[in-house]
Amino acid sequence: MKKYSAALALALAAISATPPTAAKAEIAATIPIKVTPASVGDPGYAAIPVVIWAPSTGTGLPLVVISHGTGGGALSHVDTAQALAEAGFVVVAPMHPGDNFQDDSNVGKPAWFVDRSRHVSKVIDHMLSGWEGHARIAPGKIGIYGLSAGATTALITIGGEPDLARIAPHCAASPEFVCRIMAPQTVTTPPVWTHDARIAAAVIAAPGIGFAFEPAGLTKVRVPIQLWVGSADETVPFKSNAAIVQRLLPKPPEFHSVSDAVHLSFLAPCTPETPPFLCQDKPGFDRRAFHNSFNKSVIAFFRQQFRITPKAKP
Known part of the structure; x- marks a missing residue:
C-alpha cells in the first residue's frame, strides 16, 4: 500500500511523544488530574494503547473517547483532553493500531475503519469494567470526539455505514487527499461495522470519506x-465530505465553520517542541485562541447533552 506521508508521521510522533510542559503545569495549577497510559485488550488483534485523563475525585463522571486522525496518536488532541478533564470529564484517547505515527499498515485497506470502530467499543468496555476507576463513570453519559479519520470513526461507531464501493468512482471523478492513501475497494462481503449504542453524543471535525455515506x-x-469544519481545509474538502454528512444526518447537527482554519488547525496548539510542519496555519490564524474557544464549545455541548450543570468555582 502507499505509505502515509512520512513527514506527517514523524511530526505527529514528536508531538505525541512530548506533552507540552506548560500544559502539565496548567493541570497542576487548576484541579487534580491523573494522566495514565494503559493497554486495552482486543482479542484476536493487537492490544490498543490508550492515555486516560481523569479528575482525581468525583463520581457519576461523564466519559469522552477521543479518536485521532490518520497517522496521529493518543496525544494529538492533548489540550482538548486536558480541558475536558479539568471540566470534570474522564477522557480516554486510543492510539489506533495500524493507523498511527508508528504504524500505518492498515491505512487505506478494507479493514481500516472496521478496525477503528471496533477499537472505540473495546476502549469503552475497558473504561466501564477494566479501568481502576470504572465505578466513577456514569454509563449513560458517554461521548466521542474525532478529527478527520477519527470523525469518520465516530460516525461509524454511532451508526453510520459508509459504502466503500463508492471510493473508486468518486476518486476517478473528483480526486482528493484520501484518494492517495485509500486504494479502490474490492468488497466481496459487507464490512462488519461496530456500532455502539452506549455513545450518547458526538463532536466531529473535518470528517473524511463523507461521500461514501451517500445515499x-x-x-x-x-x-x-x-x-x-475549517473554511480553508483543502485536505478534506467541505463539498465532498462534511457538507454531505451535514445533509444526510437525520437530525441537523450543531454546525461550526472556522474562518481560515486548515485541516491541521484542529490539532493541539503548537509549542516549542512541535515540528514546524504541524504549525502551518494560514497567516494571521491564532490556533491557540481558536482552541480556547473550541474547547469551551465542546465542553458546553457535552454538558448540554448530558444535562450537566457546572459547579461554581470557589
Missing part, C-alpha cells in the same frame, strides 16, 4: 452531533 449511510445515526 443513506447515516440514517441510523440518532445521537446529537456538533460538526466542525
